[in-house]
Amino acid sequence: MSDRKINLPLVSAGGAVFLDRDGVICEQAGYVNRPEDFVLIDGSAEAIARLNRAHVPVIVITNQGGIALGHLTEETLADIHTRMKRLLVEAGAHVDAVYYCPHHLQAEVPAYLLDCPCRKPGIGMLEKAHDELGINLQNSVLVGDATTDILAGIRAGCRTILVRTGLGGNDGKVIAEPEFTVSDLSAAVELILATEEQLNQISAAERRLNDIPK
Numbered sequence: 001m002s003d004r005k006i007n008l009p010l011v012s013a014g015g016a017v018f019l020d021r022d023g024v025i026c027e028q029a030g031y032v033n034r035p036e037d038f039v040l041i042d043g044s045a046e047a048i049a050r051l052n053r054a055h056v057p058v059i060v061i062t063n064q065g066g067i068a069l070g071h072l073t074e075e076t077l078a079d080i081h082t083r084m085k086r087l088l089v090e091a092g093a094h095v096d097a098v099y100y101c102p103h104h105l106q107a108e109v110p111a112y113l114l115d116c117p118c119r120k121p122g123i124g125m126l127e128k129a130h131d132e133l134g135i136n137l138q139n140s141v142l143v144g145d146a147t148t149d150i151l152a153g154i155r156a157g158c159r160t161i162l163v164r165t166g167l168g169g170n171d172g173k174v175i176a177e178p179e180f181t182v183s184d185l186s187a188a189v190e191l192i193l194a195t196e197e198q199l200n201q202i203s204a205a206e207r208r209l210n211d212i213p214k
């Protein structure tokens with residue numbers, strides 16, 4: 001047993017795992033502006049499949065300000081996400097929902113010019129998952145590669161895990177201290193499921209205590 005307190009499954013009742021997309025699920029090689037730019041990080045699909053098998057909801061939340069900047073359209077983004085879902089299915093994995101924010105303050109496309117509360121570090125996408133899917137944010141964990149991801153998670157009351165893939169927390173945009181830092185999504189899922197296993201052991205022990213005749 002580690003010296004870490006057991007207080008705490010990273011995901012518990014009604015919670016979900018929120019995943020940033022670029023740098024967590026897929027490689028962040030410049031921008032992902034075309035379906036063929038979307039390349040899975042080694043092990044990320046298998047990690048998501050493990051969460052699926054553990055019946056933990058997986059929700060992608062991704063800033064897509066490139067739409068506002070004119071780098072891609074919402075139609076192309078839909079094609080990219082179709083490719084993402086196909087690649088995940090090939091590994092026996094799926095995501096339960098995808099939220100994106102197409103807005104940006106330096107928008108080239110006027111329709112997307114907005115200081116949007118959904119754009120991380122804003123928490124609009126997390127609140128949407130709460131409102132639309134009934135996700136308990138306090139019982140959720142967010143996995144991201146940018147300080148803006150981590151700050152959004154902290155602001156929304158989620159637990160937070162920074163991965164060293166993608167930007168690896170070196171974007172320098174905001175100050176935000178993740179609760180855990182791990183190498184990649186596989187390691188993050190390992191940590192999440194380990195804490196869930198602890199919870200199961202605790203509740204099994206409690207059940208056994210309750211079974212003892214008084």
Ligand SMILES: [Mg+2]
Nearest residue numbers: 020022023145
């Ligand atoms: Mg990212």
Ligand SMILES: [Zn+2]
Nearest residue numbers: 101103116118
């Ligand atoms: Zn937005």
